[in-house]
Amino acid sequence: MNSKRVVITGLGALSALGNDVKSNWQSAKEGKSGAGKISYFDPEKFKTRFASELRDFDPTLRLDRNDIKRSDLFTQYALYVAAEAMEDSGLDVSKLNSPFDAGVIWGTSQGGMNTLEKEMSEFIANDRSPRFNPFFHPKFLVNMASGVISMKFGLMGINYTAVTACASSNSAIMDAFNYIKWGKAKVIITGGSDAPITEASMGGFNALKALSTRNDDPGTASRPFDVDRDGFVMGEGAAALILEEYEHAKKRGAKIYGEVVGAAMTADAYHLTATHPEGAGAYQCMKFALEEAGLAMQDVDYLNAHATSTPTGDLSEIKAIARLLDGDYDNMHISATKSMTGHLLGAAGAIEAIFCVKTINEGIVPPTINTENLDPAIPEGIQIVTKTAIEKKVKVALSNTFGFGGHNASVIFKEFA
Known part of the structure; x- marks a missing residue:
């Protein structure tokens, strides 16, 4: 089999450092920390009371009302960065030879943890009466981000989610690379998203003694390779890359950021x-x-x-x-x-x-x-x-x-x- 070259033609990013690629990269170059006290819930009873939350995130800038209503945060994050990456790539799906030439391979560790935690808490609070939201299952399923991205952009090719814990989005990128290299796709949106700053996630990782407990100074808590490191800082967000077969990208005059080799x-x-x-x-x-x-x-x-x-x-x-x-x-x-x-x-x-x-x-x-x-x-x-x-x-x-x-x-x- 003749291998195809695989290039990168679009990027999208969302983290505590910024709500797009430009701001994330600028903050990273400047060495800024995204860590701070948790605001999503009262963390005072937890061993770790800080995390790297998104700042000023407004999903309505890229998502419509139904996208938001029917999606868990991890899917909203995924759609948001996929939209940025698609816009960045200049890809016009209507000009593809076939919608089956383009697909989505996504990564997540926890999927719709926010939805699962909220629905189960309400179930227990309501004397275990089964009054679940009709979108309960579609919102928490781990495959839903890849599915919703494909629906949003009309991509009918390969579509699935890689779940390998914290290796998930690299697993997804590898799979996207391989499918294009093997000639089974022309374009794939790949990347990953997670929204794990919840009470269950924080409590669970605390129980594993995996999180830093440097509550007095969250901005300095994550210190890789330092002799005094004491655990990781929970973060959230998403990032997307448009991977494309080189000849396809060249033919449409796409800008190329680099190559996956x-x-x-x-x-x-x-x-x-x-x-x-x-x-x-x-x-x-x-x-x-x-x-x-x-x-x-x-x-x-x-x-x-x-x-x-x-x-x-x-x-x-x-x-x-x-x-x-x-x-x-x-x-x-x-x-x-x-x-x-x-x-x-x-x-x-x-x-x-x-x-x-x-x-x-x-x-x-x-x-x-x-x-x-x-x-x-x-x-x-x-x-x-x-x-x-x-x-x-x-x-x-x-x-x-x-x-x-x-x-x-x-x-x-x-x-x-």
Whole structure:
């Protein structure tokens, strides 16, 4: 089978750093934190009372009343960024040879958690009387974002949702890349969304001792690779990428942000929530992606680390990276943008993919903020960009995401030439 080239022709983003790609990227370059005290509910009884919430989000700017009424927040976020990406791409669906040439592959970790939590709370409060909203199931189902995006834009090709916890959107991007590469689609909207700042989510992750409890200073709570890191900061939002077969994009005169050249998924087969301590699955995942791209780790100029600011997870990823670099640390720079956005769970890979693409486009590597004292277990010479962004020519960027259940997903982006 002759492989097709897969390029990126549209972007959309939504996080605590901003409500579009431009503001997200500007805030990331400036090293801003999106963390603050939770406003969606009273968090005083919780061990963690802060998160990275969206600011001034107005769904009516891109969604109509029925979109909002019938959709959980995670789907609203998905529609919002998909609309930005479609507008950015300049794609006219009516001019496709067939609506079956275009599809949606989306990622989410929790799906409609807000809807599920609200409906079940009301069910219990009403003496367990079954007075459920008729949109209860359509709103909380994890596949609904991909379905609704396809309906919104008339895309009748491949359509499904990847659910691999915090690796979900990288899994979705990989699948979209493969379907286009194999000639089974011309255009795919891909990415991910999650809206996990709810009482159940916060309480559950607190019970796992996964969240930072730095309540006195939320803005500095996410500190990947720092010796004093104590857990991740919950974030929310979404990001979308339009992946397109190169000849199709060229024919319609689309602007091209970059190219997807390799991707892989592996499993740790180790623990429900912890990564393999030596990064065995992460190592092989990156290795497979590099092999597909025809690259060595030393060819990667920038790596956006999964690094959530957990004591064990950050180190296992660094061990895998160091093993691949084999002591040759001179070229690669690493940063963890979750230090600014918080951890968007199933949307993490998508927003970080956009940061990789923008890094390639502008030659600016965003920083890892709040990291004051690197963990002494990190090999000397590993180049982690801390505090402020740096200027650097970036031709190849690699993005990692890892999820509960031992899911690993890596995607490689390259300067288009």
